[in-house]
Amino acid sequence: MNTLQPQPRPAGSATTVTGFPVSHTAVDHTLSPAARAAVEAGVPASTRRAYAADWQGFTAWCASVGRVALPATARTVTEYAAHLTVTPSVKTGRPLAPSSIERVLTAIRSMHKAADVVAPETSGARKVLAGRREELALAHDPAATVRKATPALPAEIRRMLAGLDRASLAGMRDAVLVLLGYATAARSSELAALNIGDVTETAEGLVVTVYRRKIKKHTETAVPYGSNPATCPVRATRALLAALAEHGRTSGPLLVRIDRHGRLAPPIRRGGRAIGDPEGRMTAEAVADVVTRLAGAAGLPGDWSGHSLRRGFATAARRQGHALERIGRHGGWADGSRALLGYLEDADQWTENPVVGL
Structure with missing residues (x-):
């Protein structure tokens, strides 16, 4: 039916x-x-x-x-x-x-x-x-208990990136996947849907047009330069775009399949038929797998998934004292989102702990 x-x-x-x-x-x-x-x-x-x-x-x-x-x-x-x-x-x-x-x-x-x-x-x-x-x-x-993704906080992200070969195309892509996914608070499906044309560089950083699937609208998300070049999403994205251009890719998906031989968007066949996106776009599942793999390689305990980036952004932003409204609008949460409120409660459990001072 x-x-x-x-x-x-x-x-x-x-x-x-x-x-x-x-x-x-x-x-x-x-x-x-x-x-x-x-x-x-x-x-x-x-x-x-x-x-x-x-x-x-x-x-x-x-x-x-x-x-x-x-x-x-x-x-x-x-x-x-x-x-x-x-x-x-x-x-x-x-x-x-x-x-x-x-x-x-x-x-x-x-x-x-x-x-x-x-x-x-x-x-x-x-x-x-x-x-x-x-x-x-x-x-x-x-x-x-409800299963929750472990939040990817700055310290964990540094450990995840430490093991990457940033000179390789796959390493560049994975760095952008983590850093841009974190900086835009994007879901795995939203990251996978990004095209090269959705990223615009400005004097202040990047403006990334993200289609937020839950609220059914595009957001223009500002991503400023990071203070540390190794974890700067702007520099990482610029390096990937330059590498893709060298391979003749100036349009199409930003995050693409790369095999262990470094081949870009290799064809995938099953039963003699071509499967997967013909342009090599990664799936949301593949994006989440990268996060899980990098966390495992870094020896990070917890339950890691693609949602770890989004949850980590909300938690870290709250701990830095940013207002709920700014966090929600930056990450494309609906006003009054219960999921976002839950993330902020996790962040506030120490800074706003009612036991402090008793």
């Missing part, structure tokens, strides 16, 4: 507008393929894939136990939540974490809304999750 395809209501359904009867036909409740595709484009591809997989799991379970998936009852959803808390998943061999089951509930409700069907009540299912969270917490199970 298409994740966002609404089903038409019966022809002739009636309502009233300002007291006058209106009769809708099936056409009024139908979307054209073009309009449906436009709606789907407003939902991130990763979210669509996750919801589709969650919905497939729910419908398969409903079929196996003789329940109706669409429209589902509140008790069916509660029963499914209880099932997920005790059933090992194929991927990990453990039951899903409560946060993952929360996403499943959201997917089920989204599918109902997309089908123009009243979404089931989930209060019972969420009580199941509350009980599961407490059970995990009392057992000191790591699944009881």
Whole structure:
């Protein structure tokens, strides 16, 4: 089933507008393929894939136990939540974490809304999750806590860069990936989407046009020169751009695939077919892998991912005393972002600790 395809209501359904009867036909409740595709484009591809997989799991379970998936009852959803808390998943061999089951509930409700069907009540299912969270917490199970990326702070970034061969094309690219990703507080997908033309050098530094996917808008993010040349994002980006130009690349993706032989944008084939971006653009997953690899090579403990750069920026900026609004607008967070507030609370736990002075 298409994740966002609404089903038409019966022809002739009636309502009233300002007291006058209106009769809708099936056409009024139908979307054209073009309009449906436009709606789907407003939902991130990763979210669509996750919801589709969650919905497939729910419908398969409903079929196996003789329940109706669409429209589902509140008790069916509660029963499914209880099932997920005790059933090992194929991927990990453990039951899903409560946060993952929360996403499943959201997917089920989204599918109902997309089908123009009243979404089931989930209060019972969420009580199941509350009980599961407490059970995990009392057992000191790591699944009881929300997984957070380790923030990449300046000291960690210096260690990550120390092992790079900055004379090689791959080393130049990885340095820009880390430094520009940190300075712009970009997500992995936003970094991967950057083109050479999105970077403009000025007397003060760089202006980087970043498409912020969560708020669906471009931001022109100012990146000043760093005081230390080794960790200066402006100098690192300038070096990479010059190297790319020597290879005839003055447009296209900024961050590109480079193999172990130093070949730029080598072709990738699977089953005899070419795969991957033809211009060699790195994927968001590849960008995150670079961060994880560099942190591992530097011997840094923690849970490292592409999000470590974004979280590290917010934490370090807050510790330097910058205002929430400036941090949020620089990094493209939505006003009142709960994620950003969480990062700032982490930064404030020492500087604003209520125990100090007691």
